[in-house]
Amino acid sequence: MTAAPNPRVGIIGAGGIGKTHLSSWAANGIAPTAIADANPDTLASAVAEHGGQAYASGLDLIASGAVDLISICTPPAFHADLAVASLDAGIGVLCEKPLATTIGDAERVARTVERTGTLFAMGFCHRYQPHIEALKAMIDGGELGVIREFRNRFAGHLASVEQTWFSNPEIAGGGVLADTSIHSIDLFRYLVGDPVHIHALTSSCESGLGPSLDVEDTGTIILKSSEGALGVLESSWRTPVGEWVVAVHGTGGSAIVDYADLTLRACTKGGDWADVAVPDGDRFVREIAAFIACWRGEDTPRATIGDGLAATRILDAAYRA
Numbered sequence: 001m002t003a004a005p006n007p008r009v010g011i012i013g014a015g016g017i018g019k020t021h022l023s024s025w026a027a028n029g030i031a032p033t034a035i036a037d038a039n040p041d042t043l044a045s046a047v048a049e050h051g052g053q054a055y056a057s058g059l060d061l062i063a064s065g066a067v068d069l070i071s072i073c074t075p076p077a078f079h080a081d082l083a084v085a086s087l088d089a090g091i092g093v094l095c096e097k098p099l100a101t102t103i104g105d106a107e108r109v110a111r112t113v114e115r116t117g118t119l120f121a122m123g124f125c126h127r128y129q130p131h132i133e134a135l136k137a138m139i140d141g142g143e144l145g146v147i148r149e150f151r152n153r154f155a156g157h158l159a160s161v162e163q164t165w166f167s168n169p170e171i172a173g174g175g176v177l178a179d180t181s182i183h184s185i186d187l188f189r190y191l192v193g194d195p196v197h198i199h200a201l202t203s204s205c206e207s208g209l210g211p212s213l214d215v216e217d218t219g220t221i222i223l224k225s226s227e228g229a230l231g232v233l234e235s236s237w238r239t240p241v242g243e244w245v246v247a248v249h250g251t252g253g254s255a256i257v258d259y260a261d262l263t264l265r266a267c268t269k270g271g272d273w274a275d276v277a278v279p280d281g282d283r284f285v286r287e288i289a290a291f292i293a294c295w296r297g298e299d300t301p302r303a304t305i306g307d308g309l310a311a312t313r314i315l316d317a318a319y320r321a
């Protein structure tokens, strides 16, 4: 039997999450054909570790014609131009979240996906977290009954955020909501459904952890689904005693994913709380395995351009609420 062909892969942005993508491609047996980064030192060290042709510009990497697929891992303001150029060149895109920093840019990418028909997957990696998959199976299987409440808190301490692009609204498109709650928005849509009501409050303040930012360091979004389920999405960069929890409560029971100890616990049918067995698996490695399967025509993206666009619109509504 002939082995399935491997794509030629480019990584654009080799910083924090770019390194995770590089190691996740490696875990799938693929070394990059090309890497681009605007920072020469970051670029040199990524190429030294993983190999591949070095490019100072992501657009030059795309124009080289040397790759079939790219991971876009730059800060958010650059996602749309890179995605559009790739899609127009017939290069499949795995785009890190958020899709874009404006609705206009998100729609521009969506129109390009539609026009070109080129593969596009949105990097909502939590959809590939095995515990979230197991939680979704419980919800879809009716084990929790009618879902009434969803609570997701992703919070911790992002040190020195005031010195990075994360706190620059032009580059990031917002603060902790755009950075972190965008995952929570997608999880609400994935697990519970589309929201029909969206409310939010944000806050930024000076503290021992740093100055007040130009964007929110803490935020809460409240949602209501068309089925009547209520969601509370909390995020903060400035609560060092962090928490990474997704909790779903329904008329038939409750289930909680805790990323701190990687557990899914459930209480159903009037019984006691108990651990639910979940298979091992790294969400980024699994996300990239699925992206490769899409390129081979064996799968379709679990998080689509439509999901990226929907989350961008909900985030925008939250900021305007």
Ligand SMILES: NC(=O)c1ccc[n+]([C@@H]2O[C@H](COP(=O)([O-])OP(=O)(O)OC[C@H]3O[C@@H](n4cnc5c(N)ncnc54)[C@H](O)[C@@H]3O)[C@@H](O)[C@H]2O)c1
Pocket: 012, 013, 014, 015, 016, 017, 018, 036, 037, 038, 039, 042, 056, 057, 058, 073, 074, 075, 076, 078, 096, 097, 098, 123, 125, 179
């Ligand atoms: N899925 C997740 O859980 C997750 C986690 C962290 C970050 N992210 C997302 O990944 C993206 C990058 O975040 P990060 O934490 O890796 O940031 P980072 O600052 O650590 O890395 C970004 C890299 O991109 C490079 N860069 C900047 N502009 C560029 C351009 N125009 N062309 C090429 N390279 C450029 C920088 O030099 C840097 O090396 C963001 O969209 C962020 O929201 C996702």
